[in-house]
Amino acid sequence: MLKVSRKFEYGLHAVAYLAGRAPEEVVTVKEMAGDIGFSQEFMAKAMQHLKKAGIAVSVQGVKGGYKLARPPGEITVADIGKATEGYPHLMRCSEDESNCEIAGSCPHRGYMFSLEKKIEELMASTTVEELLSARGKLRV
Numbered sequence: 001m002l003k004v005s006r007k008f009e010y011g012l013h014a015v016a017y018l019a020g021r022a023p024e025e026v027v028t029v030k031e032m033a034g035d036i037g038f039s040q041e042f043m044a045k046a047m048q049h050l051k052k053a054g055i056a057v058s059v060q061g062v063k064g065g066y067k068l069a070r071p072p073g074e075i076t077v078a079d080i081g082k083a084t085e086g087y088p089h090l091m092r093c094s095e096d097e098s099n100c101e102i103a104g105s106c107p108h109r110g111y112m113f114s115l116e117k118k119i120e121e122l123m124a125s126t127t128v129e130e131l132l133s134a135r136g137k138l139r140v
Helices: 006-019 027-036 042-050 078-084 109-124 128-133
Strands: 056-058 064-066
Touching: 006 027, 006 042, 006 056, 006 064, 006 078, 006 128, 027 042, 027 064, 042 056, 042 064, 042 078, 078 109, 078 128
Parallel strands: none
Antiparallel strands: 056 064
């Protein structure tokens, strides 16, 4: 039914991976993709989105790669979603009302908008630190 995109999944795994490293540690896309088990090509694209959004920074040079731009406690799941996909939209009409022929008379529209808002609120209230602390995977 509801399914997150591959871009979001890669972004979330990448940030979680970097959050599990020492803050000053720089990791290559190749290393990250290999350790996580994802495609290097898709991981590189996810990292570009995360860099553009200010979630990750790239370090150039022989020992170059990526690290988090902010502490895991300052990065929310919503930040990662917006960086990789934009704002969440469950229905065509929440993105563009003209995409739906019954937007004006839809009996479910209010409910779906409410659901969309709750998902956004949950994502915005969950930091990467909280997500990983719950699993005991964050290095503090």
